[in-house]
Amino acid sequence: MSEVQNFKVTVDNITIEVPAGTTILNAARMIGGDVTPPAMCYYTKLKESGGKCRTCLVEVSKGSEKDPRPMPKLVPSCRTTVMDGMEIKNITSEKVLDARKGIVEFLLINHPLDCPVCDQAGECDLQNLSYEHGTEGTRYDFPRRTFEKEDIGPYIQLHMNRCIMCYRCVFTADALTEKREHGVLERGDHSEISTMLNKALDNEFIGNVIDVCPVGALTDKTFRFKNRVWFTKPVDAHCSCTKCSGKVRLWMRGDEVFRVTARKNEWNEVEDWICNECRFEKKSTKDWVIEGPSVIARSSVIAQGHYVGTKKTPIVIDKVIGKDPKFLMNIHDISDVNKPEIELSKIAGPAHSNDFKGK
Amino acid sequence: MGIKLLLENDHIEGIKNYDTYKKHGGYRAAEKALKMAPADIVEEVKKSGLRGRGGAGFPTGMKWSFLAKPEGVPRHLVCNADESEPGTFKDRYLMEFHPHLFIEGLLISSFALGSNTTYVYIRGEYAWIPDILEQAIQEAKNAGWLGKNIQGTGFDCEIYVHRGAGAYICGEETALIESLEGKRGNPRMKPPFPAIQGVWMRPTVVNNVETLAAVVPIINMGGDEYAKIGMGRSTGSKLLSVCGNVNKPGVYEIDMTISVEEFIYSDEYCGGIPKGKKLKACIPGGSSVPIVPANLLFKTAKGETRLMNYESLSDGGFATGTMMGSGGFIVLDEDQCVVRHTMTLARFYNHExxxxxxxxxxxxxxxxxxxxxxxYGKGKMSDIDLLWDIQRxxxxxxxxxxxxxAAWPVAAAIRHFRDEFEWHVKNPEESQKRNFGLAHYADPRPIPASA
Structure with a gap:
């Protein structure tokens, strides 16, 4: 067995060693935090995915140790593998941030502003992306393109207006079904996701297209308009399912199970696919063995309300700029409520009055 | 009289047919090539300095030498005949009137690259051409130039003509490959390049029709001789398809040493602009290359005469130059509206x-x-900057x-014709009734003093 060679790459001044064949995006994900480019279409589990949304574009300022020339164009980090000695600029590159702003604008010009009634709101990749990289207003003053809603089988609704054409569901369906039943019709800005002659996708695992969808284009009909995701609490649970791993995440409010999804990792990618029966039919706590609260990113809206088991995103800015960041102000200086000796960033959850009382 | 390599026998009646073509020196190059070693043919093409005629102008010999040659894996030559660029119709002319020249080029190139199955991916709208090609392929086959054991050399080659369904995007080589495989014509992510993984993940070379046809004169006269024609890195002859406001639109072969001015005004080529009108702008290489105003077309920003070749046309970069592109020469006279023209192109790219x-x-x-x-007179001043930002x-x-x-024509139109855009915004009513006209676009530009 030949050992996999390790390559040294530098993302935004942070150097890391990764195995050869790793993509820039995955190398950046190993560092985590702000230097990780956002990805709307790439999905680790789907081999052909990636390269389409262009949000993960990065600048390669040095190709490799052997060939130090920079790459002429911004490259999609999800589909570009690292070379030894490669230097990548993500948040330290003006060009990247400018291009990314443009991409977010492009993705949003035809996306409806219906977050208040969208089931995906709160766990939507596009929401997070536009919050982080978008502008506050739109320069697009034309009617947005619209489509009719479409039912894909009894459990899934396709809301094409919201689709950003990431192709993730297409690749998922391709992997699940024998023939090409789910794909893209038309082209350009009127292209749409559709199924073969609008037939239902009849597959035991097809519910997973809901989980891979980065926006609210594919939604779970058993959960539609039942609740807002941030009012429900995610808990990990399992059951002995004969078809799938049975490892799921239940979204509960009180004792009521509102929704069952697959477990997702910190990059919002599914860990194990689950079957339709687990997803759509086992909606009672009796069906499940509950393991405990899921680990949720602290920055997520779901983590609001003293949710236990939150995970903090690593802060890497000091490494990127090579020194401790200078804060605009120190909140302790201007607030009498806070206790200056308590550092807010060290508190496990969102700050609470208990943190400042007593002790 | 310019040199004629591809259209040398253009005047001969029946050159479409195998017998006539053979009688006038056809398949001489193929005969010669089949006796050479494939690597030597690649070497000749390299020496000739032939550049891809599809638009990008990448050296063909270099492209051929990148082709991976793994043991036991078939390689393919694919001819890109999906000529869909608005303004470009030179390949159509070649395929329609000189099918045997094209097939001879395909055969030599297939032999050089070791492709036993060669595909011609032809644009869906060229509905009548596949029949011409298939007939010519049959004739060539009957004469022993295609099929098994060609001319006793032991080399097998089949050429298949594959019709596209009418998509501009399928002219992009990886989208063409996807479409050829029977899939949706979406471009692939590169790398891997087709030279490593192309059709059915096999090493593939994708070349333009004119490029492959040019291999015939290269073999006939030798790479070194071919390289003497033209100038600089623009060697050989180039087909141009001329349309728009000229007296004699059509397909012309030039040797890339004549000036743009001569090309437009000489009787041998375009024959000037009808009704003695003035030239306003020109797109010299097909719809996607930047449009240039008249005062930058004949002279570069440095005041040198602009010639019809790769280097001279792109002199000055995008700021003051343009590109040779695929040779779709579109001429706009003083009565044309650049805004409307740009809108038409934008509609095309949106559709495609x-x-x-x-x-x-x-x-x-x-x-x-x-x-x-x-x-249509509903624009705002901020729209012009917005357009610039979007294309950027x-x-x-x-x-x-x-x-x-899609971005370049819009960028170039705003860069050079901003006044006209602003006039449209400021005079919404007048702009619906008349055109902006020539304005200052043909006035001589001040030439910067050289250091």
């Missing part, structure tokens, strides 16, 4: 975007809508060059 990556899918439609507003954010950020091709 595959919709795979976001900047091109959303941006092309947005640009078209804004241009439509400006053209599309260019270079897409999977395939269609995004660039």
């Amino acid at each position: 975007s595959c919709g795979q990556c976001s900047p091109c899918r959303e941006g092309t439609g947005w640009m078209y809508k804004i241009l439509k507003n400006i053209e 954010k599309i260019e270079g950020n897409t999977i395939c060059p269609l995004g660039d091709a």
Whole structure:
């Protein structure tokens, strides 16, 4: 067995060693935090995915140790593998941030502003992306393109207006079904996701297209308009399912199970696919063995309300700029409520009055 | 009289047919090539300095030498006959009137590259041409130039003509490959390049029709001789398809040493502009290359005469130059409206975007809508800057060059004809009744003093 060679790459001044064949995006994900480019279409589990949304574009300022020339164009980090000695600029590159702003604008010009009634709101990749990289207003003053809603089988609704054409569901369906039943019709800005002659996708695992969808284009009909995701609490649970791993995440409010999804990792990618029966039919706590609260990113809206088991995103800015960041102000200086000796960033959850009382 | 290599026998009646073609020196190059070693043919093409005639101008010999040659894996030559660029119709002429020249080029190239199965991916709209090609292939086969054991050399080659369904995007080589495989014509992510993984993941070379036809004179006269024609890195002859406001539109072969002015005004070529009108602007290489105003067309920004070749046309970069592109020469006279023209192109790119990556899918439609507003007197001044910003954010950020091709015409139109856009915005009513006209676009430009 030949050992996999390790390559040294530098993302935004942070150097890391990764195995050869790793993509820039995955190398950046190993560092985590702000230097990780956002990805709307790439999905680790789907081999052909990636390269389409262009949000993960990065600048390669040095190709490799052997060939130090920079790459002429911004490259999609999800589909570009690292070379030894490669230097990548993500948040330290003006060009990247400018291009990314443009991409977010492009993705949003035809996306409806219906977050208040969208089931995906709160766990939507596009929401997070536009919050982080978008502008506050739109320069697009034309009617947005619209489509009719479409039912894909009894459990899934396709809301094409919201689709950003990431192709993730297409690749998922391709992997699940024998023939090409789910794909893209038309082209350009009127292209749409559709199924073969609008037939239902009849597959035991097809519910997973809901989980891979980065926006609210594919939604779970058993959960539609039942609740807002941030009012429900995610808990990990399992059951002995004969078809799938049975490892799921239940979204509960009180004792009521509102929704069952697959477990997702910190990059919002599914860990194990689950079957339709687990997803759509086992909606009672009796069906499940509950393991405990899921680990949720602290920055997520779901983590609001003293949710236990939150995970903090690593802060890497000091490494990127090579020194401790200078804060605009120190909140302790201007607030009498806070206790200056308590550092807010060290508190496990969102700050609470208990943190400042007593002790 | 310019040199004629590809259209040498253009005047001969029946050159379409095998017998006539053979009688006038046809298949001489193939005969010669089949006796050479494949590597030597590649070497000749390298020496000739032939550059891809499809638009990008990449050296063909170099492209051929990149072809991976793994043991036991078939290789393919694919001819890109999906000529869909508005303004370009030179390949159609070659295939329609000189099918045997084309097939001879295909045969030599297939032999050089070791492709036993060669495909011609032809544009769907060229509905009548596949029949011509298939007939010519049959004739060549009957004469022993295709099929098994060609001319007793032991080399087998079959050529298949594959019809596209009418998509501009399928002219992009990886989209063409996808389409050829029977899939949706979405461009692939590169790398891997087709030379490593192309059709059915096998090493593939994709070349333009004219490029492959040019291999015939190269073999006939030798690479070194071919390289003597033309100038600089623009060697050989180039076919140009001329359309727009000229007296004699059509396909012309030039040797890339004549000036643009001569090309437009001489009787041998375009024959000037009808009714003695003045030239306003020109797109020298097909719709996606930047448009240039008259005062930058005949002379470069440095005041040198602009010639019809790769280097001279792109002199000055995009700021003051343009590109040779695929040779779709579009001439606009003083009565043409650049805004309307740009809108038409934007509509085309909006319609032809595959919709795979976001900047091109959303941006092309947005640009078209804004241009439509400006053209119909509903534009705002801020729209012009917005257009500039949109094209800037599309260019270079897409999977395939269609995004660039959509961005460049808009960028160039705003760069050189901003006054006309502003006039449209400021005079919404007048702009519906008359055109902006020639204005100052043909006035001589001040030539910067050289250091």
